[in-house]
Amino acid sequence: MSWVRVYMHMVFSTKNREPFLNSKELRKKVFQHIKINADEKGIWLDCVNGWQEHAHCLISLGKEQTISKVAQLIKGESSFWINQNKLTSEKFIWQDDYWVVGVSESHLESVRKYIHHQEEHHSKKSFAEEVDGFMEKYGWNFKKEK
Numbered sequence: 001m002s003w004v005r006v007y008m009h010m011v012f013s014t015k016n017r018e019p020f021l022n023s024k025e026l027r028k029k030v031f032q033h034i035k036i037n038a039d040e041k042g043i044w045l046d047c048v049n050g051w052q053e054h055a056h057c058l059i060s061l062g063k064e065q066t067i068s069k070v071a072q073l074i075k076g077e078s079s080f081w082i083n084q085n086k087l088t089s090e091k092f093i094w095q096d097d098y099w100v101v102g103v104s105e106s107h108l109e110s111v112r113k114y115i116h117h118q119e120e121h122h123s124k125k126s127f128a129e130e131v132d133g134f135m136e137k138y139g140w141n142f143k144k145e146k
Contacts, residue, residue, distance in 0.1 A: 004063040007046070007103040009111050011056050011134070012075060015093035017127065019052035024119070026087060031055065034078050041073050046108075049115045051122045056115045058103065071098050099134055 014020050021027045031048045034055070038045035043065070046058040059070060075094040082092040103111050114121070122130075134140070 002063050004061070005105075006061045007105070007108060008059050008061065008067065008100050009056065009103050009115075010059055010067075010071060010098055010100045011054060012071065012098040013054040013095045013127065015095050017053045017095075018090075020088045020090070020092050021050065022052050027051075029087065030078065030082060033081055034074055037077050037081070038074060041077075043070055043073065045074075047112055047115050049118045051118050051127060054127050056118065058108070058111055058115055067100050071100075101138060
């Protein structure tokens, strides 16, 4: 039997960063559903939370899982479920893009705390500022399309 524990912090936003998840009750419902769906699909989703236009997930990849497949399963099924249950007034879509960074076991608790405290965090900093911070922290640059 193989034992694998590779943690990653995944962040993805709504299409055009629309604030579809604009109530605490809706976010709670959506994030609980994402957690249940991940469990059903064999995805180890440690925690999930977010704000009006994005979600954060702390995930440990299984030995047969890829980042892109996990993102597809989480995002695709949750947007289908949100639309099927008419939880938003307009068609809900996650943006195609996502951000992922590896997380060492020594940093798990601080990442969990960061994810769990999204509401408090975004009372002080916008999602755009958060994205800029990630880009700077990890040395990422936007590639402009030609």
